[in-house]
Amino acid sequence: MKKTIVIIDDHLLIASALSSIISSFNQFEVLYICENGMDFQEKLNHKKVPDIVLLDVNMPIMDGFETAKWMHKTHPQILIMALSMQNDDSSLIKMIKSGAKGYMLKNIQPLDLEKALESLVEKGRYFPEWASKKIFENVCADEKELKEIKLSDRETEFLKYTTTEMNYKQISEKMFCSPRTIENYRDSLFEKLQLRTRVGLAVYAIKNGYSI
Known part of the structure; x- marks a missing residue:
């Protein structure tokens, strides 16, 4: 039986192109297309609930973050694959925090799209690869061991702020310390947790209950 998909994207040409590509895959079929999260909510009242939702990150009325949170709460069985034009850290962090189980760029090749859906x-x-190698392979490699690492109160506080959209300067103001001190916290956590990026810190924080 084919896995069913709903595409939520305000760019109808892109959504239609994705739908046409997916229709050529043996294992998947598109049920319908929605322009935003609100449109999806309304259509769910009288249409079939899909197995997968391809969810645009940036949309008017009800964007990807709000839609993912709503789905995670009301339809947790739906696998959410976020769609974005850019591989920016902020969107990746927020979408994972909102409940997305996947993330891909809109310029993905058809063969890679099929493999991405199969993996999901x-x-x-x-x-x-730009996200998984830097984040999940490090964070998920030995989660139990990471949890046993002792963090100071200030490192823990900084770790929580990495899940927000604040930059390091704003975090330093929030924590009433200098940007240099924030860099010290960051570098210390990089070493303790064997991570190399802020995205890695944020994902570790979210997975271990440190997010704000």
Whole structure:
């Protein structure tokens, strides 16, 4: 039986193109297209609930973050694959925090799109190489061991702020310390947690209950 998909994207040409591509895949079929999260909510009242939602990050009325949070709360069985034009850290962090199980760029090749959807179904998640290698392989490699690492109160506080959209200067103001001190916290956590990016810190924080 084919896995069913709903595409939520305010760019109808892109949504239609994705739908046409997916229709050529043996394992998947598109049920319908929605312009935003609100449109999806309304259509769910009288249409079938999909197995997968391809969800645009930036949309008017009800964007990807709000829609993902709503789906995670009301339809947690739906696998959410976020769609974005850019591989920016902020959107990745927010979408993971909102409940997305996958993240891909809109310029993905058809063959890679099929593999991404297959991975989402088989493994329960899909993240492109630029994200997965830097984040999940490090964070998920030995989660139990990471939890046993002792962090100071200030490092823990800084770790929580990495899940927000604040930059390092704003975090330093929030924590009443200098930007240099914030860099010290960051570097210390990089070493303790064996991570290299803020995205890695944020994902570790979210997975271990440190997010704000």
